[in-house]
Amino acid sequence: MTAAVVPEKPELPHGPGTPKKNGAAGAASLRSAARNYVDRVRGGELGALPAVLGLIVLCVFFAVLRPVFLSELNFANLLTQGAGSIAIAMGLVFVLLLGEIDLSAGYASGVCAAVLAILLTDHGWPWYGAAGAAILTGTVIGLVLGLLVAKVGIPSFVVTLAAFLGFQGIVLMLLKEGTNISIRDDTILAVANNNLPPALGWVLLAVSVGAYAAIQLRRSRNRRRRGLAPAPTALLAVRIGGLAALGAIAVHLLNQERSRNVIVDSLKGVPIVVPVIGVLLVAGTFLLQRTSFGLHIYAVGGNAEAARRAGINVAAIRTSAFVICSSLAAVGGIIAASRGNSVDPNTGGSNVLLLAVGAAVIGGTSLFGGRGRIVDAVLGGMVVAVIQNGMGLMGYSSGVKYAVTGSVLLVAAGVDALSRRRAVRR
Amino acid sequence: MTTTPILRLRGIDKSFGAVQVLHDVSFDVRPGEVTALVGDNGAGKSTLVKCIGGIHPIDGGEYWFDGERVQVHSPREAAALGVEIVYQDLALCDNLDIVQNMFLGREKRRGLVLDDTTMEEMAARTLEGLSVRTVTSIRQQVSSLSGGQRQTVAIAKAVLWNSKVVVLDEPTAALGVAQTAQVLELVRRLADNGLAVVLISHNMNDVFAVSDRIAALYLGRMAAQVSTSDVTYSQVVELITSGRSGDLGLAHSNGVTA
Known part of the structure; x- marks a missing residue:
């Protein structure tokens, strides 16, 4: 802690006790979320x-x-x-x-x-x-x-x-x-x-994205009900959509036939280690x-x-x-x-x-x-x-x-x- | 004598080995008041505070809390009574946010999961009750806060648990002018909210700015405990440096022969 004579940040209209109303447009809150992120990155x-x-x-x-x-x-x-x-x-x-x-x-x-x-x-x-x-x-x-x-x-x-x-x-x-x-x-x-059977790969992806979305939306609704500032809806949409899109691309690619000689051995589907790592990650x-x-x-x-x-x-x-x-x-x-x-x-x-x-x-x-x-x-x-x-x-x-x-x-x-x-x- | 003291110490003795640090110290703390605890280096301020906080067990004397005689052997027991101490180093985790720091070690949970919403609500309510408006978000990390804001968080953490007595160890020692004013304002507000506040300070300006009563320690003895309005700046300095000032203070100015 330094003893520098630094004036405090100016008083802000949104103190901790006055949660931001979520009436603002989604884009604006998304922009403020992005700005917060940039601030955090700049702060190290x-x-x-x-x-x-x-x-x-x-x-x-x-x-x-x-x-x-x-x-x-x-x-x-x-x-x-x-x-x-x-x-x-x-x-x-x-x-x-x-x-x-x-x-x-x-x-x-x-x-x-x-x-x-x-x-x-x-x-x-x-x-x-x-x-x-x-x-x-x-x-x-x-x-x-x-x-x-x-x-x-x-x-x-x-x-x-x-x-x-x-x-x-x-x-x-x-x-x-x-x-x-x-x-x-x-x-x-x-x-x-x-590898997982191709269909099972899709099922697992759908279950994961669905569970993620359910948890995020429930938390957001819970916060709004208690009068606390929830994460911007647009940000949630970006997160959930991003996960779904990346997951879909990955599953699609992994479900392609990748065996050099299909007659001898078919090779397609999500490798089993992927869900194993996924479970550990969650x-x-x-x-x-x-x-x-x-x-x-x-x-x-x-x-x-x-x-x-x-x-x-x-x-x-x-x-x-x-x-x-x-x-x-x-x-x-x-x-x-x-x-x-x-x-x-x-x-x-x-x-x-x-x-x-x-x-x-x-x-x-x-x-x-x-x-x-x-x-x-x-x-x-x-x-x-x-x-x-x-x-x-x-x-x-x-x-x-x-x-x-x-x-x-x-x-x-x-x-x-x-x-x-x-x-x-x- | 408008209110009865919530914390009363009588005849407290404390020695470390052969060295007796506190001699027969009496100390009263009243709700709704700021009691300044002053004294030169080595007068025993920190030892007295640690006895109040249960870090050092007392050797002799009586510890009265809310009209009952109690034994306080550990910080946990002091906290259970409603005594919280904010030490100079604040003990905050830089990598956690304000809410997490305020609830550290006493998190609210729902089953296995942290109940973030309830904690955030309680933290926001506490900060609002203290009229703290200087933090942009209670979800920001403590590392991004200024010295005054950190002090505010540490004080809010102490107040959160329905505490009755809050002891602040040199809360303004490391702060600049503007931040000092803000923290003193907060100290005053704590007392106005009905808490008993003990303020340790070396700074006479701070003491006269916010305290209702001044207790001066001199070489391990309580030289005097007086109303701030009854004494002058120079009398307090005399009490600190020689243990007496006119009629006030210890009978013998060297304070050791008694």
Whole structure:
């Protein structure tokens, strides 16, 4: 707080107690909503804007240079390629919101994938038992990490760096010094390799858009009835219409035949991982935006002392963020195992964690805590997937791909730091 | 003596190890009045406030609230009585909006889901009751607020819970001229709404501008508690710096021999 002699903003006719009447034309309220958004962006709250712009620029760039980038086959590949690291990135958002880091999420997903593979293949467990055990393993890992950070007080960087090395070792031990366990369970394999029947894709889209519209309209009506300023109707229409349009384009493209040889194998429909990620996205967003627990995560990340004084159990919030992170890492491990048809010591290894952290940060989640949303993980994950996929199509080597992805992460972190400075300076 | 005190402290002692910080302190706070608590650095203002707020348990003496003798061992118990303290650092989360900050830790819920509408209504009503007109939207983030607006939010947060006593620790220390005037106006309005307000301040102008009564601490003892209209500026400064002024104050000017 500065002691500058700044006069307060002039008194405005619309105080908090006099909600704006919604009689104004929809266009005017839409314009004021747009102006509010511009103000927020200028104030350093960029949110998902850089990721969305980046995604558009990258897609146009690759589409112009390599038209095959826009093919339906490649579009479907893009989604399944990104899904594993998006799930891990969603978990990392919870930890990053607290201003902490989990460097072990990648190998945690590897450990969970190894548990899955061993139970499925070596012990013949049913898919739900093995998947449940894998996720439970993630939960236990998160509980241990979280307690070490929140109760013992070791910095999360050190705890998870130690776990990063330790889990690498555990994966090797579980897989008997590096053998590869293949997965033959049809259900698990279907997650990343099969598609929904085309009709079901449309049904799911209709249900999602309908539910979204119902929730938004109900909230708006509720606010109006209580005399509070509701979101402009035009803005709601744009949001709902936008979701429906984008969804319809995506489902339509994915429902096209994309098999090179239709006689051998028909390949069409929305990949099953898409609704899986969708469910995680909705559940995570609900948890963070609509519940006390989510609010307390933001509060602890914004000002832990204020949260403590408000009676929030800061240690419990910290621990549960790590639990959620490692559990989602387990889901990411299952998706990776499904996509790879097997689990080996590299599952969840090499650059998986870095790409996931990159996804969250590129999507707009702050490394300084307190700012970010679950959808950031999806947007950022798509940016990362587009770079990897597009550069692969252009024939660049892995070396160049890594270097470019690293640079994009650096730019995203730089934008985060600069926008934060801008917000603090005011 | 128009009203009876809502908060009465009698003979409060408080030591930290071998150091006795408060000696036999008596302190009255009346509803509808602003009681200024003044004293030099180290006089024990902060300790007294923390005893009132339940952060420090008292070693000896009596804590009376609303005519009943009570024991206050934690901030939660103080809050349950209706005592809210706004500390200097305000304890707001920059990344949350005004409504979220006001309800932090005590959110209204419907089942699992946050009841945003009710919280927004209650926050708006509270701010309206305080005639706060300086914020454009109660849904804006605290990071975008000025120092005076933040202070306003912190005070509104304290008032929201039907509190009876609100203690403000140096609310104007970090503010400019215009914002100081606004916060003082708000402090006055709190008392006019029937709350008992304790204002800690180093600034004599602020004290004389809004307070009804002045309590001066000197080296851990209550030198005097007087009506603001009965004393002059220089008398208060004397009470702060030497513990006595003419007939007022401690019997012995060094205050330690008693």
